[in-house]
Amino acid sequence: MNPTDIAHPDYFHKVVDCQWACPAHTPVPEYIRLIAAGRYGDAYLINWQSNVFPGILGRTCDRPCEPACRRGRVEEGSDGKVKPEPVAICRLKRVAADFKEDIRDRLPQPAAKKNGKRIALVGAGPASLTVARDLAPLGYDCVVFDGDARAGGMMRTQIPKFRLPETVIDEEVGYVLDLGVDFRGGERIDSMKTLLGQGYDAVFVGSGAPRGRDLDVPGRREAAAHIHIGIDWLASVSFGHVAKIGKRVVVLGGGNTAMDCCRSSRRLGGDDVQVIVRSGFDEMKASPWEKEDAMHEGIPIRNFLVPKEVTHVDGLLTGVTFEKVAAQKDSRGRRKLVPTGEPDVHVPCDDVLVAIGQENAFPWIERDVGIDFDEWDMPVVDTTTLAATRPGVFFGGDAAFGPKNIIWAVAHGHEAAISIDLFCRGDDLRRRPPPHVTLASQKMGIHEWSYDNAVAPDRRFRVPLKETTLALKSIKIEVELGFDTRIALAEAQRCLNCDVQTVFADRLCIECDACVDICPMDCITFTENGDEPELRQRLRAPAHDLAQDIYVSGTLKTGRIMAKDEDVCLHCGLCAERCPTGAWDMQKFLLDMAHADDRCRTRHAPDRALPAPVARAGD
C-alpha cells in the first residue's frame, strides 16, 4: 500500500464516523465536548451553523450519525446479551438547545446593505429556510412563499406537538426569519411560469413531498368519510381542525408518519389503536426508536397483512379486511410477499389512517419552462449543485430527490445556497468551495491532553419520559423530558472523541513497539508492506471492515511499515502517551463545511475543482 495521504480532507473525516454519516457533516464530537464542559451556548452555535435547527433536530432527527457511532462497534456486551449502543448524539443536541443561554446576540445580523439580488424560495420548510439563513446575511433579498400562514413546513404540520413543541419551532424558524427574510405566508405558488416572470435572480424549490399515497382497494371511496391520508390528517391535527378520532383506529403503513399517526390517535380518543403493515416488522421504514415509542404507548404493530377491502355499511366504515402473506425469495433472490392461503383477517374499526408513503407533486410547474422532468415525473436535479436544467432554478429537500428527512433538507439547502451565490456572481457552479479543515495537536504536557481521553465504561443512558397516562392526556404534552445536565454530562463522556486523530510521523519512529503493546484494541501493527487485501489479513487483528481504512506509514528504518486499522480505535491516546519520540501525536481534526458566505471565494482552490462531499446526496 502507498502511504496514507492524511492531508486529504476525507481521510480523517471518515474516521469521525458520526460526522461523515451526517448529511450536513456536523462536527459532533466537538459539540459533545462543549456540552460536557457545560458550554451549552457554544455547543448550540456549532450546531446552528451546521444544521440550522438544533432544537428541532435534537428531537426529531433520523440520526444517521448514531448507527455509524464507533461506540456501537467497540462496546462489549458484558453478558453477551446487551448489545453495544451508540452515544445518544441526537438527545445531546437537544441538551445544547435546552440549556443554552440567550444566544441571539451571537447570531448574524440582517445585512446592512442588500446586494441587489432577489431570490424566490418556494415552501417554508427546512430546505428553503436553510437557503435563506445562508444567503440573507450576505445581502440577498430572500422571499419565502408558503401556502400556510406560518413558516416551518412539514416540521410544523407533520410532526406532532408531543414530539416537537410549537415553541421550539417558533424559536428556530424565528432565528432565520429575523435575518431579514421576507416571508409571504398564505401565498401558495400556483405557477412556476408566473414566478419566473417576476424577475427573481434565482428560484429555489423546497416544496417537499406533499402528497400522501392513497389506498386503492374496494370500499375506499364509499367509506371515505372515515379514511384519512396520514400527512393531511396530521396537518389538520396540527392546525387544530381535527381534535377527535374514533375509539378503534387502524393505521396502515410502517414509516415514521405511521408512528406519528398512531401516537396522535392515542391522544385524540383512540383507545384501541393498531398499526398494520404489509411486510415484516423488521422491514418497516420507521426508525427503531419510533417503533419502540409507539409500542411503549400500548400500540400493537401487526405485520404481514395486506389490505384487501374496506368494509362498510351504507358508507359507514366498519373495518378493513386483510390478506395474510409471508415473505419468500424468488428464483432471482428477490424478496416477495405471497399469500399464505390462510383465511383473511377482518379488523373492525372506526377510522383508518393511510400512511403508506409520500410522493412529490409538481402540478404547479409548467412542463414548458425549461425544467426537465424524468420518467418518474421527478425534476432532473444535479446531485452536487442541486441545479435544475433551467439555469437559475434549484431544488432541495424532499422536492429534489423524493422523501428523505430534515437533516438531508438542511444539507441540500447549504449546497443550494452555495450554488445560488456562485450563480448570482456568474461563477461556475462546479467549482465548489472546499471544506475548511484544521488539524492541531492536543498535547498539553507530557501525559496531558486537552481532551478527556479516559474511556468511560458506562452504557447508554435512557431519556426520561413523561409518565404514559399523563402523556396520553393531551396531544401537546411533550413525551420526552430530555436529559438533565447530570445525565447529559455522563452521556457526553461516552463519546470517544473520534475527531482527535492518531497522527503518525514516520521519521520519528524508533520501532520500539510501545504503541503496539499498549493499544487496548490491537489496532497497530508493524509489518512488511503488501497489497491491501493481503495486508488486512495479517494485522494483529484481521481488519474485516472494508468500510474502515488502514492508515499506512512510509517505509521505516527496518524496512517495515506501520499499519493502523482505524475501525475500532478508541482514540484513548495511549499510543501517543507511550511513544518515547512523539512519533504518535493526538491531533484534533475539525472540518467545517463551506457555506455560502464571503469566505467561499477566498477558499477557492485556484486551479482544482474539488468534488464536494455532498456529491453523495441522493445516493
Place this chain on the structure above:
Amino acid sequence: MTYLTKPKLHHPDLPKNALGYTRRDYEGPISTLCAGCGHDSISAAIIQAFYELSIEPHRVAKLSGIGCSSKTPTYFLGQSHGFNSVHGRMPSVLTGAALANRDLIYLGVSGDGDSASIGIGQFAHVMRRGVNMVYIVENNGVYGLTKGQFSATADKGSKAKRGAVNDDEPIDLVQLALILGATYVARGFSGDKGQLVPLIKAAIEHRGAAVIDIVSPCVAFNNHAGSTKSYDYVRGHNEAVNRLDFVPVREPIAAAVPPGGVQPIALHDGSTILLRKLHPEYDAHDKVGALAFVEAQRMKGEVVTGLLYVHEDPSDLHDMQNTVDAPLNTLGDDVLVPGSAALEKFNASMR
C-alpha cells in the same frame, strides 16, 4: 508514565485460549516505566507466552529484585503470585519457594544490575543448583533508575549518553550461565517478539534452570549512537543463530515441521521445539561450541541471539536433593513434624 488505566474494552474479535481467557486477561496494571522502555515489550512477550500456553495465572509465581526490570512483574500476570524481594536476592527467595512448592511455575525477573552486580553471587548459585525456573534478565547495560551509569554488562568501549566511555570489561550473563550449569540458555531482543515469545514458551516448558538474557534498550539513557544496547545497534548487529517454533503437546509434530533445516527438540512434558537453523554450523546441544561461538562473535561486536544451548535431559534441584514429590503445603503436620522420636533416630544415624 501514564496516569490512565488501560480501557477494559478490547478488539471484538480477540481470540481466546484453551482456558477461555483472552490475552488481555494476562495483563497487569498499566506500566509506570518510561515511554518506549524495552522492558514493556518484554512484559508483552511474557503475557503472550503465558496466554498461548494456556497457563492458569494462579499457577505462576513471579519473583524479582530491585530496579526498573524488577518493577515489571507488576505489569503482567496480574492474577499470579508475586514477590518483590531485596536487591539481588531474588534467586534465594525463588529457590526457597521452589523447594516449598514444586507445583508452581517460577518466573524470576531481574536486570543487569540486579543479576550482574549486587546479585551476581546469587545468580551463580541458583544456576549451579539447577532450580526449575525461567530466569529473565532485562539487560539494558545501564542503571536507568539512577540516571544511566554504566552497569556491569555494558560493553567495553561503549559510550554513555553524555559521552563517557566504558573502560571495564563486560560480564556476559549468557556465558556465565553456560559455565555455571544452566540447562537452557538463550538470548533475545525486546524489539523482536517473533523470536522472543517462542524462547519464553520453551523456557517455561523446560524443566531446569532456564535463562534468557534479553537485550532491552533503555530509551531514556542508553539509546544513542555509541551505545551497544540501542535499538539501532542491536538491529544492526543481531546475529540470530536460529528461530524457534514451539509445538505444544497436543499438536502432532509431523504436521508442524516445515521442510529443510529444522531440528526438533523434545521437551520433558511432550511438547517440542522446532529449531530453524540460521547458522548451519551452530549446534545448540554443544555447550563448548556455544561458548566459543558467543565469545568469538562478541569480540567482533555482534550480538548473538536465539536458543544458544539446551540440555535435552536436564535434572533439577528436586532431583538432586531427592525431595518429596508433593508441595509442602499439601503435607499434614504428622509428616512435616514427625516428633522427637524421629529426631533421635535421625541424629543417631549421623553418629
